[in-house]
Amino acid sequence: NAGVTxxxxxxxxKTGQSMTLQCAQDMNHNSMYWYxxxxxxxxxxxxxxxxxxxxxxxxxxxxxxxxxxxxxxxSLRLESAAPSQTSVYFCASSLLGRNEKLFFxxxxxxxxx
Amino acid sequence: xxxxxxxxxxxxxxxxxxxxLRCNYSYGATPYLFWYVQSPGQGLQLLLKYFSGDTLVQGIxxxxxxxxxxxxxxNLRKPSVHWSDAAEYFCAVGMNTGFQKLVFGTGxxxxxSP
Numbered sequence: 153n154a155g156v157t158x159x160x161x162x163x164x165x166k167t168g169q170s171m172t173l174q175c176a177q178d179m180n181h182n183s184m185y186w187y188x189x190x191x192x193x194x195x196x197x198x199x200x201x202x203x204x205x206x207x208x209x210x211x212x213x214x215x216x217x218x219x220x221x222x223x224x225x226x227s228l229r230l231e232s233a234a235p236s237q238t239s240v241y242f243c244a245s246s247l248l249g250r251n252e253k254l255f256f257x258x259x260x261x262x263x264x265x
Numbered sequence: 266x267x268x269x270x271x272x273x274x275x276x277x278x279x280x281x282x283x284x285x286l287r288c289n290y291s292y293g294a295t296p297y298l299f300w301y302v303q304s305p306g307q308g309l310q311l312l313l314k315y316f317s318g319d320t321l322v323q324g325i326x327x328x329x330x331x332x333x334x335x336x337x338x339x340n341l342r343k344p345s346v347h348w349s350d351a352a353e354y355f356c357a358v359g360m361n362t363g364f365q366k367l368v369f370g371t372g373x374x375x376x377x378s379p
Contacts, residue, residue, distance in 0.1 A: 156308070183365070192274075194355060195309075195369040202364050210366065242308055249364045254301075256308030 154178050158243050158257035165233045165264045173228040173260050175243030183249030184226035185210075186218060188239040189259070195242065201226055202249050233264045267292040267358045271370035278346045279378050286341040286373050288356030297359040298339040299367065300330055304352045312354075315339065326350070351377045 159174045177184065182203045187195040197210030199218040207218050215237060217229045226245075230237055243257040268291045278284050290296055297316050301309040313324025320332040330341045339356060356370040 187369075192371055194269075194371040197366055200364075200366065244308075246365065252365075253311045253314070254309070254367065256310070258306070258308050 156243055156245055156255050156257035158260050160260060162261045167234060167264060169233050170231050173241055175227065175257060176225045177245040179245060179255065181245035181247050183246045185244040186228045187242045187244065188212065189242060190239050235264045238262060238264045267296060267360060267368050269356050269358050269368055269370035271356055271373050273373045275374045275376065277376040277378055280348050281345050284343045284346045286354050288339045288370060289337050290339065290358045291337065292358055298332060299357040300341050301355045301357060302352050303355065309355060346377055348377045351375055
C-alpha cells in the first residue's frame with residue numbers, strides 16, 4: 153500500500169514564485185491535513201480538510217491556499233513564495249478526524265531563495 | 266487552547282540503557298495524548314496513544330508511556346534502547362471533543378551511543 157504520497161520531494165523557488173504541493177492518499181480516509189515543520193517549532197497545522205468538500209484554516213494559514221480536489225487528493229498552494237516559507241511540509245490523513253491515528257507522507261523539502 | 270512542552274531538545278543514551286522522554290501538556294479537560302516518531306527523511310509514525318482508561322499504555326517497538334493527570338505529563342519510556350531507536354520523538358495533544366487538530370511539541374532528538 154502506498155499510504156500518503158507527496159510530490160515533489162524537493163523544491164527550490166525564488167521569492168515571488170508560485171507552486172503547488174500535491175498529496176494523495178489511498179486509504180479511503182475522510183480527513184486530510186497539511187503541516188509545516190521548522191527547527192525548534194515542531195509541526196504546525198497549516199490547513200485541514202475534515203471531509204471531502206470542506207477546508208479550514210489551521211494555526212499558520214497565511215500565505216497558503218488549499219484545495220480538496222476529491223476524497224483522495226489535497227493540494228497546498230503557495231501563491232507568492234517568501235523565504236519565511238522555507239520549511240519541510242507534511243501531508244497527513246486520518247479516517248474520521250476523531251483523534252485516531254494520523255498517517256503521514258514522507259514530506260517535501262522546500263527552499264525559497 | 267491546548268499546548269505541549271517537550272523540555273529536552275536532545276538526549277543521548279547508551280545502547281541498552283533505559284530511556285525516558287518528557288512531555289507536559291496544558292489542556293482544560295482530559296486530553297487525548299500521542300507519541301510519534303520521525304526517522305531521518307521520513308514522515309511521522311504513531312508509537313502509542315492515550316484516550317482513557319489504563320494510564321500506562323503500550324506501543325510499538327517496545328515503547329510505553331504513562332499518563333499522570335496530577336503532573337500533566339505523558340512521558341515516554343523504553344527499558345532498553347537499540348541503535349535503531351535514534352530518531353526524533355514528538356508528543357502531541359488533542360481535544361477530547363470535536364474534530365481532531367493535534368498540537369505537537371517541538372520534539373526531542375534521541376541519539377544512541379555505542
